[in-house]
Amino acid sequence: MPELPEVEALRDFLGEHLVGHEIVRVLPVAISVLKTYDPPLTALEGREVVSVGRYGKFLALATRDGPWLVTHLARAGWLRWRDPLPDGLPRPGKGPLALRVALENGQGFDLTEAGTQKRLAVHVVDDPLTVPGIARLGPDPLADSFDETALTRLLDGERRRIKGALRDQGLIAGIGNAYSDEILHAAKMSPYKLAADLTPEDIHILHEATRSTLTEAVERSRGLAAGRLKAEKKSGLRVHGRTGEACPVCGDTIREVSFSDSSLQYCPTCQTGGRPLADRRTSRFLK
Numbered sequence: 001m002p003e004l005p006e007v008e009a010l011r012d013f014l015g016e017h018l019v020g021h022e023i024v025r026v027l028p029v030a031i032s033v034l035k036t037y038d039p040p041l042t043a044l045e046g047r048e049v050v051s052v053g054r055y056g057k058f059l060a061l062a063t064r065d066g067p068w069l070v071t072h073l074a075r076a077g078w079l080r081w082r083d084p085l086p087d088g089l090p091r092p093g094k095g096p097l098a099l100r101v102a103l104e105n106g107q108g109f110d111l112t113e114a115g116t117q118k119r120l121a122v123h124v125v126d127d128p129l130t131v132p133g134i135a136r137l138g139p140d141p142l143a144d145s146f147d148e149t150a151l152t153r154l155l156d157g158e159r160r161r162i163k164g165a166l167r168d169q170g171l172i173a174g175i176g177n178a179y180s181d182e183i184l185h186a187a188k189m190s191p192y193k194l195a196a197d198l199t200p201e202d203i204h205i206l207h208e209a210t211r212s213t214l215t216e217a218v219e220r221s222r223g224l225a226a227g228r229l230k231a232e233k234k235s236g237l238r239v240h241g242r243t244g245e246a247c248p249v250c251g252d253t254i255r256e257v258s259f260s261d262s263s264l265q266y267c268p269t270c271q272t273g274g275r276p277l278a279d280r281r282t283s284r285f286l287k
Contacts, residue, residue: 004174005217056173074119163191
């Protein structure tokens with residue numbers, strides 16, 4: 001799933017390639033991706049793109065005197081830049097293509113989604129803040145206002161484990177499964193430590209780890225073409241998706257806890273005092 005660093009890099013990329021150009025055609029291929037009907041997709045056509053913004057994991061394209069095109073790529077969605085766009089109209093079918101946006105210069109982009117769980121979402125709205133997923137977002141962890149005091153306030157009274165709290169978009173915007181693993185590894189913190197039990201020193205370490213992990217990921221991705229972002233994300237991860245490999249900090253074996261639809265990775269030496277976390281499918285978690 002694209003998370004804050006990848007979506008921020010896509011925002012930069014689209015800002016360079018879309019702003020100042022006119023949308024001449026928006027072609028829905030999978031109707032299921034459209035989450036709004038008024039204004040219609042055709043309201044975007046003939047309008048110049050004036051800015052590209054990011055709200056958590058949402059991308060938002062603003063048009064001059066017209067509506068916004070807002071998209072959430074979800075777990076298996078992606079944006080593919082096309083230069084030039086293929087000739088002819090795309091055909092609805094079983095392929096990954098969900099939506100195509102064409103510009104006046106012959107370029108454009110496709111929104112695609114792999115797999116069978118279709119969660120890619122496209123909204124055409126007069127105000128992006130009316131999109132339910134955006135309206136409920138917590139603060140952006142890269143915003144200047146996201147300081148230790150703000151993080152303390154957000155976690156005060158949170159009886160959830162810190163892994164779940166970091167992933168909650170209503171609490172903090174933009175962090176998903178991969179970067180929550182990376183942040184907690186950098187902070188040397190167990191994924192199952194209760195958020196409410198964090199000391200002021202814990203908050204300081206977690207805040208520093210959050211800012212540095214996300215900032216470094218954004219910088220690694222900045223300037224890359226859209227098609228290279230997935231590979232860059234994977235290559236930059238230290239523990240997430242690296243079960244069985246050596247921890248780059250201490251050399252211990254990276255371990256995994258699996259869930260029904262996701263998994264987390266961690267280093268026992270760095271994060272849990274050397275104790276493996278038990279798999280929930282067979283026994284209780286170790287705290």
